[in-house]
Amino acid sequence: MTVLVVSNIDLTANLQVIKPASFLESTIKEPTLNLSNEYRYMKTGYYVSMHAEILGNRVIPSCEDIIDSSRTPLLLLRAAKAGVPTLPSLVTDSVKKIMTELGFPVILFAVNPFIYDGFKIAQNKSALYRAMKSLGMNYKFAVCAQPLKGDLLTVKSFFGKVASAEPQAELIAKKVYETFKIPVCKLHIQKTVDKAYLCGLQPVEKEELSREDLQTISKEVLLISEQGEPFGV
């Protein structure tokens, strides 16, 4: 089986790859692997998956998974359904509600059309007000709040594999990939003494991709184009 690899990342191996701009002009009907460091909604990485879906191609990742994985409340909801450990979260614009239901410290992610990266941690009331003001764009939008119970660990995930030696992080990355099929992303994970919880997913900047990362990605892409996995063929 042939797998069409559309990529905005320069892979190291000798792989047949087509650039997003050429794919968007084409009508190639093949299972499509959309490889991008950034799948933000309405950016080229998103339109590649959309174009593949319109052509009727099976595509990784799907538009639905791109949107859901970048909306923290939906990421947590669907991940929890798939058995990934998560902490209870709140979508709200009320400082009071966060304080009474979650307490401190809390970690906050934006839920609005404008902010797509970063998060804020608040240890006290005034920090929470400031965080809500900036992530909620002057309280215009709600935010997604989760209690912060341990240390925050950020790992790069390539096809669900992480370089971390942390077995719980490995398991989370694997399950998140099985659920959302986002080939390249960063995962934020909370680590307590004995447990780990998924907390957020964000794009990886191109500059953050090391030579080893590119090799890992290329190896996975090679495997997929040879075996047709994970297209289920």
Added chain:
Amino acid sequence: MSKIACFVEKYNFTDPREEGALANFKSAAEESGNQFNFLFRENISDVPKYDSVFIRATTDPLNTAYVVSKTAWELGMKVIDDPESITVCGNKIHQYALFEKYNVPHIPTVFLSKDELHHKKINDIFGELGKPVVIKAPYTSFSRYVEKAACETSFRDVAKRFFKKSDVLAIQKFTPTAFDWRVGVLNNDVLYVCKYMIPKGKWKHGAKLRGKPTVVWGRTVSLHKQLMPSRLREVALKACSVVGKGLYGVDIKEVDGRYVVVEVNDNPSIYAGYEDSSDDDIYQRIISYLSE
């Protein structure tokens, strides 16, 4: 008896006509023995306590409304607007690509990618669609982010602004008409029909007065749905069928006796005394759909 949550934001109550429509939905639900509660964003976590969700707050894949819709859908609840409809209607590039695939008659449209914004491409577009053209950002709603360009300078100016949020834009043939048909559709059936009149001297339903920030809206002329031209009905239903089975407002232009789709909107405006003036059963029909 069904428990219906109506997801709204404060701005849904600022216009008395919309407030009136929301009150009509509530009484329609209660008259038929259902519960109908307004759900604001601070109580989103209550979604699982309901049987169905009706979203009236503005939808977009990046808004809280999408989170509400997808949460309800994941829980197996009936929801208007469903996540798929929000995705396709919230991005007009997605929508026009589907129209092309399934041969839905629509306004001549070409897509423009961010890296194609150069002299030759712009010239080709003017050659193909004539001058002026209409530049549309995929996230347009309420006539916003739709602008006209008659020369390369203004084309670049508008496109650059819209490219800040989206890497692909839709460019359309400028097609001025005295009004747009607005056909309300629910679950593959026509709910209501109106004419959204274009204000005099303008080219879209909601237009700004020169140099002023206020938007003037054209009149809404309602029509009994039995009186609508049958071809208009066909085109409206065909356009919706490629999007989904939810609640839509289809904008259609009549050009030289042909009906061409401008766009299908999810979350269509429903104002008391406007969309409902000829077919006042729209509230009951939407409630029945949600409580079935």
